[in-house]
Amino acid sequence: MAEPLMKLSGVHADIGQYHILHGVDLELPKGELTVLLGRNGAGKSTTLRTIMGLTDVPRGRVEFKGEDITEWATPRIARSGIAFVPEDMGIFQLLSVRENLELAAASGPIDKQRLEWVFGLFPALKKFWQTDAGNLSGGQKQMLAIARAIIEPRDLLLVDEPTKGLAPSIINDLRDAFRELKDQEATILLVEQNFNFARALGQTVAVMDDGRVVHAGSMAALAEDEALQQELLGLSLGAHQ
Amino acid sequence: MTTETSVLQDTRPTPGVRQRLAAFRQGYPHFFLLGLLVGVMLILALVPYQLVAGPWLRAGEDVPYLLQYFRMGTTTWFVLTVSGMAMGLLIFIMSSGMTLTFGLMSVLNLGHGGFISFGAFCGATVVVYFSAWAASGNLFLTIAVLMMACFYAMLITGALGVFFERVVIKPVYGDHLKQILVTIGGAIILMELIHVIWGATDVPVPRPQLLRGAVIIDQAIPFIGGAAIEIYRLMAVIVGLILYGLMLLVINKTKVGVLIRAGVESREMVEVQGYRINLLFLAVFVAGSALAGLGGAMWGMYEQIVNAHMGEHLMIMVVVVIILGGLGSITGCFYGAILVGLINLYVGYLEPRLAGIATVGLMVAVLMWRPQGLIPVLRH
Numbered sequence A: 001m002a003e004p005l006m007k008l009s010g011v012h013a014d015i016g017q018y019h020i021l022h023g024v025d026l027e028l029p030k031g032e033l034t035v036l037l038g039r040n041g042a043g044k045s046t047t048l049r050t051i052m053g054l055t056d057v058p059r060g061r062v063e064f065k066g067e068d069i070t071e072w073a074t075p076r077i078a079r080s081g082i083a084f085v086p087e088d089m090g091i092f093q094l095l096s097v098r099e100n101l102e103l104a105a106a107s108g109p110i111d112k113q114r115l116e117w118v119f120g121l122f123p124a125l126k127k128f129w130q131t132d133a134g135n136l137s138g139g140q141k142q143m144l145a146i147a148r149a150i151i152e153p154r155d156l157l158l159v160d161e162p163t164k165g166l167a168p169s170i171i172n173d174l175r176d177a178f179r180e181l182k183d184q185e186a187t188i189l190l191v192e193q194n195f196n197f198a199r200a201l202g203q204t205v206a207v208m209d210d211g212r213v214v215h216a217g218s219m220a221a222l223a224e225d226e227a228l229q230q231e232l233l234g235l236s237l238g239a240h241q
Numbered sequence B: 001m002t003t004e005t006s007v008l009q010d011t012r013p014t015p016g017v018r019q020r021l022a023a024f025r026q027g028y029p030h031f032f033l034l035g036l037l038v039g040v041m042l043i044l045a046l047v048p049y050q051l052v053a054g055p056w057l058r059a060g061e062d063v064p065y066l067l068q069y070f071r072m073g074t075t076t077w078f079v080l081t082v083s084g085m086a087m088g089l090l091i092f093i094m095s096s097g098m099t100l101t102f103g104l105m106s107v108l109n110l111g112h113g114g115f116i117s118f119g120a121f122c123g124a125t126v127v128v129y130f131s132a133w134a135a136s137g138n139l140f141l142t143i144a145v146l147m148m149a150c151f152y153a154m155l156i157t158g159a160l161g162v163f164f165e166r167v168v169i170k171p172v173y174g175d176h177l178k179q180i181l182v183t184i185g186g187a188i189i190l191m192e193l194i195h196v197i198w199g200a201t202d203v204p205v206p207r208p209q210l211l212r213g214a215v216i217i218d219q220a221i222p223f224i225g226g227a228a229i230e231i232y233r234l235m236a237v238i239v240g241l242i243l244y245g246l247m248l249l250v251i252n253k254t255k256v257g258v259l260i261r262a263g264v265e266s267r268e269m270v271e272v273q274g275y276r277i278n279l280l281f282l283a284v285f286v287a288g289s290a291l292a293g294l295g296g297a298m299w300g301m302y303e304q305i306v307n308a309h310m311g312e313h314l315m316i317m318v319v320v321v322i323i324l325g326g327l328g329s330i331t332g333c334f335y336g337a338i339l340v341g342l343i344n345l346y347v348g349y350l351e352p353r354l355a356g357i358a359t360v361g362l363m364v365a366v367l368m369w370r371p372q373g374l375i376p377v378l379r380h
């Protein structure tokens, strides 16, 4: 296994007075796409938000590129090379597509070539360049949210359920986009309920339950082991195909 | 929502005048209200008194009280409208900072009035100190005095803003009740500070020689010929419009502006993009304080007297304006302020005793119609 780019050890997290994560251990191998699975309410989104410094961490340690970033403020974490696409996408509805992307390019003006590449992945963004993001369709908003995360090269992408509520054809577009990112050796942590989508992309997989990681390993191993799938996810691939 | 209305419109043959008016009212509530207010006054001005009061006059009876309003002529209407805009724009300058502060950080700074008073005293100090220049009647010297007064007021209130944000506001982010208590406390301290520095009595502010008097519009011009507009009010209108233009430019065209708009929608996502929203907020707070100071300085020269309580009194109008306009909206604040200025002058002319109530009445009426204010800002 490659050297982990990010490592969570025994991370606890609180939101307000609620204790949500109870000691998450997770390693993200550099250059691989890790899928985070788990039933609703398992703590997947909270794990991503915790990495971004958006929750209180009373115990545990988050390491990124060998540095302890547990106590860092969100902007500093972002600037250190982590992009985050939250579950609700978090795009700025009153800003145009263009302004959304300009803000995302935090280190300066948007690189022309990179923008063309993003337009290639998501042509709709080019068409609606000057439109307020609030007027985009759900799928287009999701594309904008992902485009925002990749408009500048980042070391790590955290993406929370990008396929939620999307039509199959758009899901295929998204899958192609992620494949291309994978080919560029991007390190990605993808939360996903759609197991087929997850299986098609993931090299590594971690399964959460009740605020902990209860299984971690290679995607190939999980994809073959129906009994383990049943046990961890309560689903059988056979039934889906 | 939008699909619903479009379906409705599709089933109707052609939208009648009523529907179009309703759509306009919903889409542009600020233009609608302004048009209504100015229009009603214009009707009062244009319809001759002799015409409406004719039957009573001919019969030799007392004319009903309300018909007296038609005695107003177009010249008066014009003077009132320009003066109302001048007052509105001064209030806009004072209010803009507070609405942005609220929009961006949902911080309710009731100490804003303290900055207005402080700015007024700073401006007054400069004008009094350079009273020889101001009295000279020399254009260059007059502009120099005005610029210095404004910059000095902005500098001092801006610096106070840095201190206020870090010491008073920062510890109470996210807690409105504490913000109200703490910022009122801050306002009292600012007021006492004024007493310590400038004494407890009112300070007269002589208006520079060149800004005294009025522009008289040529008699030959129909409708408004003979109207006398105070030069100072004209200047207030010009300065206010320039500032509004600049603010729109900053907010719509610069990166800081994009960040401010983004921050009003979601602070968290601005941070996730790598920007330190606390610094942005500090900058906006300081700019808002400086604008309050500028507004105070200009108001002081307008009233030609300043006292430590003026900010408090003006705060009533400031609060009405930002609620009326829609908290956090600069455009809403602009039109809200002009509406408040106009209604003050109009009602003050027709029924002087009701002028104070009119401001609050306008707010109540608008909020009953649109609880979010004229131009609400979307919030997650």
Ligand SMILES: Nc1ncnc2c1ncn2[C@@H]1O[C@H](COP(=O)(O)OP(=O)(O)OP(=O)(O)O)[C@@H](O)[C@H]1O
Residues within 6 Å of the ligand: A015, A016, A018, A020, A038, A039, A040, A041, A042, A043, A044, A045, A046, A047, A087
């Ligand atoms: N703001 C909050 N306040 C209180 N509890 C919260 C909050 N956010 C999340 N939780 C709780 O934390 C737990 C984990 O939530 P989280 O959103 O991380 O789950 P998830 O694995 O992403 O679920 P899903 O698949 O439904 O998105 C849930 O029990 C949820 O109720």
Ligand SMILES: [Mg+2]
Residues within 6 Å of the ligand: A044, A045, A046, A087, A160
């Ligand atoms: Mg989730």
